[in-house]
Amino acid sequence: MIAVRKSKRILSNCRICGDSAVHINYGVISCASCKMFFYRNINVEQRETLKCDFNDNCEINIYNRHICSFCRLEKCFAMGMQRELIRGSRSTKNRKKNRPTTTRPLLVRQDKKEQPQQFPTLNLLQSDVSTLNADQWNLLSNLIHCYDEHGGLPYAQHFIKEQNSLPLKCRFKCAAIGEFFRQMLHEGQLIYEKNGDFLSLSSQDRSTLIHTTVKHTSCFGGTFILYQTQLMDYESFFQSGIILFGLPAMVSAKLLSDLFDSDMTLIKLVISILAFSTIDYIVYENTASVEMKKLIEIIHIQDMYTDLSWRYLLYKYGHTEAVLRFSNLIRCIFNANSAIIQATALDEFPAIIDYVVKRTERILVTDR
Template sequence: MTNSINLKVESTTIIQESKTSSQQCQICGAPALFSNYGVISCSSCKMFFKRNAELKQDSFICDFSNQCEITLYSRRICAACRLAKCFTKGMQIGLIRGSRTKKNTKRKNKKNSIEPVLSTTTSSTLMITNTNSQPCQLSNQLQLDPPTLSIEQWNLITNLTHTFDEYSGLTTALIFKNQQNLLPYKFRFKLGSVSEFIKFIMTNIPQIIEKNRDFRSLSLHDRSILLRNTIKYSECIGATFILHQSHLLDDPYFNQSNEFIFGSDVMSTIIRLSETFDSDATFVKLIFAIIGFSTIAYTVYSDNITSNLIDIKAVLRIQDKYVELAWQYMVFKYSYEQAVIRFCQLIKFLFKVNFTIVESSRIEEYSNLISSIIQQTEQNLMLNN
């Protein structure tokens, strides 16, 4: 199997509610009931068009020659191609201006009646005072006016998720699964083929970080240190997420072969870990990017002497930028309360990642594979520098 293997993964202002037949969204192919802004479309594509229709097309940048395939599974990856497809299919800006004008009028009236002015108080709580001298807490204002993501932030999310999808090996995992399912039961997921597949996936994972633009802006020394220090985290999260997305862990034959490689205890731990991934795949990919810039030296004790980063401030700035991006994305997409809950669940998830790494490190096959990947990755860094 090689990287050259490709697979196409088939992954509401309502204008006319009379069109309620079960159809496909003309933008991404998801199930759709209504015509929105002149085109049969799902609620997700409807809201995407509503938010971005009046922006200029060149406000979004596609890194792949504006040829991205927009499907149910890839629609959040490239905003430029998604918006272009909305216009190509016939969505019309004029159909959304009426409702938007009304909202803008209400907002203007509200601004005229209450003009917030930040003021400091003797207490540690930041307050907002209006023209009627009626204070209200800042948290209440945030709930009324949730933060938005800038075009630059949306582009960064697009780049990070696109890089993950391109280099993670998910396409190969889906091909491998389909090929194995075509075989008779007794020939499926034999030890040799599963072992080669796992090595391929784990070897691919570091490329996701290597291709990151912020990562490539660092010195060769710091890139090497980061990859070495975070390799077990990135492998554990990245490889398990690929197995989770491809549903390979649902197949008992696949798991049985992996038990011969890693042992039943480790496989049970990996399966439990896969069940705790956040349902938002984009959020998981953003967390993966954050992990790539972690300054954690090791999870289990190592005899190797850990070198210090030359420019740790640059690494922390990148990590802070990604953490803020992940937080604002979750608040924007869900709510402040849901964002807090999901970040708390993330902490529990990372503890489980720690436990999985500790259990896996006891397996000689795993340790040898990690050492091999580190050596190969560092050679690639030297060649690409």
């Protein structure tokens, strides 16, 4: 009989962000990311530079833990992390750094030969001094906060709860699904409502943006909500979607959902980029004019959001993985475009888009 030794590692969740955790670090069971974050930010000088833009009340989880360092550090202390449990002291280390060094170059032994030491490229995740400056971190926080308030997810969650309370045969019928998409996509368009860059534009340019971007923001943002709520896994929902939008469109939407990056912050940034897109092929057909008074200003906003997304990728993942994830986002946009083309072949999708445009324009253009 062969004896099998059982592992003593007990998987748990980080008390700070909820990520998988195994070890107790500085007095609290926590993941490697939160351990390193606490270690980097415990000194008084670093803490004094941190601030929160949302009334010191951010919810810290695995998806947004990099957004607000102030609230993340406060939660570390609230959960019981102790500075005194860190081995050694930074003052001792600093004294060692200040000691005079010899002029002899640092050498390492490799293959029995002395060669100059090769220092690795700095890992951006090891320091909060990153590829993003303070203004870019603030912009990132504002965009994510804006989406979380107006992305349409709460409406979708309420819809699922409402449908699950019905008898099985009455759930996810075509009429209910059509109304769900109209309301969900309309609420998703309200991400403009708290966006200062959008509100700074003229009334004509706001109207044009809504017309020219609605298909992609609706398709991409709507599919993202289906991804978050796992509505695509409901057979009756999927079948009703086929009746309304056609099988090819639903298959493309499902493929898009499967391609979404696991980093939800990144997807939210892409939706913000699409909201300021000026690509001609996504122009909403029923608009009389697509002329923009300040086209250069709108392109600048789009470029600023794209640059922010790329810097965020570099900060969090490093160059190689950033390239892979950015390339996958381009695939996602192409799949969204494919779903739009296929859904437009039936009457339901153009009717929903027309409804969303008129209602959103009435709220965000006429009333301002």
